[in-house]
Amino acid sequence: MSVEAAKMIGAGLACIALVGAGIGIGDLWGRYLEGALRNPGAAAGQTTNLLLGFALVEATGLYGLVIALIILFT
Amino acid sequence: MAMTMHPMEQFEVSMHGAPMFHVLGQPIYFSNQAVVMCAVVLVGALLLTVLVGKNRLVPTRGQSMAEMAYEFIGSMIDQTAGHAGYRFFPFVLAIFMFVLLSNYFGLIPGVFTITSQIAVNFALAILVVGTAVVVGVAKHGIRFLTLFVPKAPVLLLPLLIPIEIISFLTRPVSLSVRLFANMLAGHTMLNVFGGFVVALGAAGGILSVVSIGPMFMIIAVMALEFLVAFLQAYVFAMLTCIYLNEALHLHDHH
Numbered sequence: 001m002s003v004e005a006a007k008m009i010g011a012g013l014a015c016i017a018l019v020g021a022g023i024g025i026g027d028l029w030g031r032y033l034e035g036a037l038r039n040p041g042a043a044a045g046q047t048t049n050l051l052l053g054f055a056l057v058e059a060t061g062l063y064g065l066v067i068a069l070i071i072l073f074t
Numbered sequence: 075m076a077m078t079m080h081p082m083e084q085f086e087v088s089m090h091g092a093p094m095f096h097v098l099g100q101p102i103y104f105s106n107q108a109v110v111m112c113a114v115v116l117v118g119a120l121l122l123t124v125l126v127g128k129n130r131l132v133p134t135r136g137q138s139m140a141e142m143a144y145e146f147i148g149s150m151i152d153q154t155a156g157h158a159g160y161r162f163f164p165f166v167l168a169i170f171m172f173v174l175l176s177n178y179f180g181l182i183p184g185v186f187t188i189t190s191q192i193a194v195n196f197a198l199a200i201l202v203v204g205t206a207v208v209v210g211v212a213k214h215g216i217r218f219l220t221l222f223v224p225k226a227p228v229l230l231l232p233l234l235i236p237i238e239i240i241s242f243l244t245r246p247v248s249l250s251v252r253l254f255a256n257m258l259a260g261h262t263m264l265n266v267f268g269g270f271v272v273a274l275g276a277a278g279g280i281l282s283v284v285s286i287g288p289m290f291m292i293i294a295v296m297a298l299e300f301l302v303a304f305l306q307a308y309v310f311a312m313l314t315c316i317y318l319n320e321a322l323h324l325h326d327h328h
Binding site: 048051052054055056058059062063065066069073 | 082153248251252254255256258259305306308309312
């Protein structure tokens with residue numbers, strides 16, 4: 001297998017990181033809704049934590065993208 | 075196809091003309107990045123000073139916009155770092171406005187996105203973490219090191235302290251890469267969908283009609299990018315506040 005082909009496969013494999021990000025974001029918003037429907041009064045106060053958690057979870061998926069780019073363009 | 079561009083082309087820093095000056099033998103250019111950065115700082119400064127300058131009791135649209143930014147950051151600091159954090163209000167506001175306006179400037183078609191450059195983000199992140207360390211050491215002295223000792227059974231400490239230290243040291247990296255990767259991914263996605271529209275539109279016949287599909291997709295993605303642009307600036311400022319809070323109060327709550 002040539003180096004070029006291996007690079008392409010590696011970049012594709014790096015995108016598996018998105019699985020974790022997808023699970024994480026789904027879980028995050030799902031649990032927020034669950035909590036918000038149980039206690040709607042407390043929901044508004046937790047949007048800060050929700051968005052913070054969202055950004056942190058989303059970033060882990062994007063690290064995979066960065067690794068894919070590093071593999072492809074170096 | 076002559077119209078298609080490589081989706082990564084938009085992130086290239088171009089340096090035209092002669093270098094302005096040399097630092098340690100390295101030429102310093104006035105790049106397209108520097109142009110946008112100057113515009114961001116200028117617009118940000120004007121927004122926050124001129125618009126609130128008159129200080130009307132019934133605010134104009136512009137004034138209430140600027141006041142919203144002040145109040146937003148004020149409440150953010152209040153929630154995370156408490157009263158002691160207000161000393162860093164100008165710092166956090168400047169960081170927030172710089173990142174926010176950089177992200178929004180980048181969404182104007184054809185304008186360079188400076189937060190898609192890891193160098194810019196890393197400089198900002200180092201500034202944030204460096205400030206936190208300096209503030210912490212200045213306030214607590216050697217006691218600042220207790221930040222790395224979590225409240226846990228003594229037997230677990232040999233395991234936890236290295237983890238705490240590593241997580242502290244990766245903060246500048248995670249802070250900068252988060253913003254960089256978000257901006258890079260979003261703009262690449264916009265470019266790829268834009269390529270679909272151009273390619274389909276140029277194909278002629280029924281395909282030109284179909285190209286309206288990706289066109290609406292771009293509009294939706296653009297709306298998402300506006301949200302992401304704000305969210306990333308928000309998270310950046312939020313984490314700045316959290317780091318400052320840790321430096322100010324160590325493990326105690328404010």
